[in-house]
Amino acid sequence: MSVSAHEVSASVVAFQLRLYVAGQTVRSLTAIANLQRICETHLAGQYRIEVIDLTKTPQLAAGDQILAVPTLVRRLPEPIKKIIGDLSNEERVLVGLDIQPIRS
Amino acid sequence: MSKRTAASLPTLRKARTGIEGLDEITGGGLPAGRPTLVCGSAGCGKTMLAMEVLVRGATQFDEPGVFVMFEENAAEITANVRSLGFDLDALVAEKKIALDYVHIERSEIEETGDYDLEGLFIRLGYAIDSIGAKRVVLDTVEALFAGLPNHGVLRAELRRLFRWLKDRGMTAIITGEKGEGSAITRYGLEEYVADCVIVLDQRMHAQISTRRLRILKYRGTAHGMNEYPFLIGTHGFSVLPITSLQLDHKVTTQRVSTGIARLDEMLGGQGVFRGSSVLVSGAPGTGKSSIAAKLVETACRRGERALFFAYEESNAQIIRNMRSIGIDLETWVEKGLLTIHSSRPTLRGLEQHLVMMHDLVRTFDPAVVAVDPISNLTMANEDAEVKPTLMRLFDFLKKDQITAVFTSLTGGGDDEGSQLGVSSLMDTWLLLRNVEFTGEHNRTIFVRKSRGMAHSNQVREFVLSDSGIELVDVYLGDSQVLTGSARIAREAQENAAAILDGQDHQRRLRQLACRRKAIKAQIAALQAEADAEAEEVKFAITQDSLRKRNTHQSTDAMAQQRGGTKRKKQ
Numbered sequence: 260m261s262v263s264a265h266e267v268s269a270s271v272v273a274f275q276l277r278l279y280v281a282g283q284t285v286r287s288l289t290a291i292a293n294l295q296r297i298c299e300t301h302l303a304g305q306y307r308i309e310v311i312d313l314t315k316t317p318q319l320a321a322g323d324q325i326l327a328v329p330t331l332v333r334r335l336p337e338p339i340k341k342i343i344g345d346l347s348n349e350e351r352v353l354v355g356l357d358i359q360p361i362r363s
Numbered sequence: 364m365s366k367r368t369a370a371s372l373p374t375l376r377k378a379r380t381g382i383e384g385l386d387e388i389t390g391g392g393l394p395a396g397r398p399t400l401v402c403g404s405a406g407c408g409k410t411m412l413a414m415e416v417l418v419r420g421a422t423q424f425d426e427p428g429v430f431v432m433f434e435e436n437a438a439e440i441t442a443n444v445r446s447l448g449f450d451l452d453a454l455v456a457e458k459k460i461a462l463d464y465v466h467i468e469r470s471e472i473e474e475t476g477d478y479d480l481e482g483l484f485i486r487l488g489y490a491i492d493s494i495g496a497k498r499v500v501l502d503t504v505e506a507l508f509a510g511l512p513n514h515g516v517l518r519a520e521l522r523r524l525f526r527w528l529k530d531r532g533m534t535a536i537i538t539g540e541k542g543e544g545s546a547i548t549r550y551g552l553e554e555y556v557a558d559c560v561i562v563l564d565q566r567m568h569a570q571i572s573t574r575r576l577r578i579l580k581y582r583g584t585a586h587g588m589n590e591y592p593f594l595i596g597t598h599g600f601s602v603l604p605i606t607s608l609q610l611d612h613k614v615t616t617q618r619v620s621t622g623i624a625r626l627d628e629m630l631g632g633q634g635v636f637r638g639s640s641v642l643v644s645g646a647p648g649t650g651k652s653s654i655a656a657k658l659v660e661t662a663c664r665r666g667e668r669a670l671f672f673a674y675e676e677s678n679a680q681i682i683r684n685m686r687s688i689g690i691d692l693e694t695w696v697e698k699g700l701l702t703i704h705s706s707r708p709t710l711r712g713l714e715q716h717l718v719m720m721h722d723l724v725r726t727f728d729p730a731v732v733a734v735d736p737i738s739n740l741t742m743a744n745e746d747a748e749v750k751p752t753l754m755r756l757f758d759f760l761k762k763d764q765i766t767a768v769f770t771s772l773t774g775g776g777d778d779e780g781s782q783l784g785v786s787s788l789m790d791t792w793l794l795l796r797n798v799e800f801t802g803e804h805n806r807t808i809f810v811r812k813s814r815g816m817a818h819s820n821q822v823r824e825f826v827l828s829d830s831g832i833e834l835v836d837v838y839l840g841d842s843q844v845l846t847g848s849a850r851i852a853r854e855a856q857e858n859a860a861a862i863l864d865g866q867d868h869q870r871r872l873r874q875l876a877c878r879r880k881a882i883k884a885q886i887a888a889l890q891a892e893a894d895a896e897a898e899e900v901k902f903a904i905t906q907d908s909l910r911k912r913n914t915h916q917s918t919d920a921m922a923q924q925r926g927g928t929k930r931k932k933q
Binding site for chain 1: 463464465466467471472473474475476477478479480481482483485486488489507510511
């Protein structure tokens with residue numbers, strides 16, 4: 260954790276997240292909502308979310324080796340990390356994305 | 364889908380694999396529009412089989428295919444199947460094949476809630492749609508069990524996947540690793556894929572491996588139940604039914620010369636039938652290889668291509684040795700008509716060896732094939748295993764109308780009959796024997812059998828000399844058969860006797876002539892004597908009559924003188 264949160268927010272978006280879903284299913288919507296909530300709580304101002312609906316752009320699935328949906332890919336910071344599921348378990352999401360939780 | 368197949372009552376629709384032998388034992392191919400499970404232990408050829416079905420489907424039957432791999436990436440698989448002669452890059456470029464590498468790394472997967480494998484469906488669906496695929500291979504879907512921690516979800520999704528493939532009418536091949544013990548697959552895939560299960564097996568016997576294929580189950584169709592050896596060669600997969608299911612080789616009445624005039628003569632005067640198989644058997648040193656080489660050389664002289672498999676000598680050695688009996692193989696090798704392939708058959712497994720022979724025959728396209736000797740193929744194998752393999756070889760050669768000559772080493776003595784039990788498969792069987800007599804070994808040959816032609820029942824002496832192979836009549840007579848110098852001695856003896864006899868006759872003729880002359884002379888003498896006697900008699904008679912007349916005259920004269928004529932008047 261050499262990079263301080265202050266420096267990152269000043270220069271670039273530290274967390275580039277991409278969420279793959281398949282159609283506007285309940286599970287997809289849940290995942291999107293969960294992701295937004297978690298990011299607002301712990302990564303305010305340092306993240307960017309990209310949602311990809313594979314039913315519309317199936318050709319994108321192979322690129323990130325998507326198998327399960329929903330899958331969240333942390334593209335930045337390196338290394339790339341992947342977590343699957345609807346992100347309802349916040350603790351695991353934080354572990355998976357390697358985010359230091361901000362005590363509330 | 365099941366309703367549709369039920370409607371088309373007569374037979375199940377099948378998707379041809381294009382793999383030699385497999386279509387034969389499955390009765391036309393894999394179940395079309397349904398998944399087939401191919402399972403077996405590591406390295407037994409599951410991926411190769413699946414890939415070949417896909418490639419052949421795309422190239423021969425106009426059924427493009429998607430290959431989804433879970434273990435190797437596209438570059439690796441492309442390199443792997445290049446050895447079978449498949450150019451995946453080109454097929455991908457032509458949109459006949461789509462490759463998708465599905466990789467899942469357990470360490471980078473964190474489960475954070477509910478999920479399903481819709482991503483896999485989407486990718487597969489996308490690949491299918493992009494090339495209009497009819498066939499799909501999943502190789503091997505079991506890798507997901509290692510990657511995904513939640514097997515409950517995975518199993519449910521696999522069940523859905525296979526259903527989905529059926530609904531889309533995909534002819535699918537799912538490969539699976541063999542399970543422990545009697546389990547067909549490690550994760551019980553057979554539970555989901557119940558239409559057709561093919562089991563591949565690789566087994567070791569006496570340090571040599573053979574591969575087997577078995578159709579464990581094929582719902583709704585009759586299929587071969589046996590284990591069939593299969594081979595992976597440079598032309599791909601081939602499954603070899605123990606025997607050709609039908610004995611429907613084309614036959615020809617065309618005859619080819621063996622190159623040994625007297626032998627042709629023994630075989631009904633014209634040699635063997637084209638496309639027939641000839642077994643030359645005999646003890647060591649009876650000249651089996653020489654006959655095989657002669658046949659091969661003769662084929663080359665006719666301008667035909669020939670292939671010589673030598674399992675005992677190297678190329679150079681064969682060429683040198685055959686030259687010593689006037690068979691020149693080198694010329695034909697240089698001209699490209701003859702290929703000599705020498706190797707130790709035990710180098711590879713029997714099956715593997717057969718594949719290699721297949722491949723060579725296929726690429727070289729010979730009219731005559733010689734295998735010297737087949738008995739060497741058996742080295743590490745039990746006879747029970749060799750026979751079917753050889754049978755397949757014979758069938759294969761026959762199918763292609765290739766005249767084949769096999770030599771077989773026998774232990775000498777009376778066990779010629781065993782011959783690995785293959786003699787019954789042969790059309791012509793020449794038996795060579797060593798005859799030991801008066802301190803020398805001589806070779807004899809006779810035609811043990813020859814189907815479809817009148818053939819000689821005679822034993823001939825078989826002579827190898829600088830000028831080539833010659834068959835000589837053996838000496839028959841005095842109820843014994845003589846060969847070699849005994850024959851020559853006997854013949855010399857007979858010659859001498861004949862000369863003597865001849866001289867005797869002439870002498871007698873001369874004597875006769877002499878006698879005849881003598882007799883003639885005698886006849887002449889007697890004749891002369893008779894003539895002389897006749898002369899004598901004539902003279903005497905004349906004298907006599909003359910005397911009588913004289914007497915009369917003198918009497919008359921006296922009477923006249925006495926004056927009487929009384930006597931005259933009397």
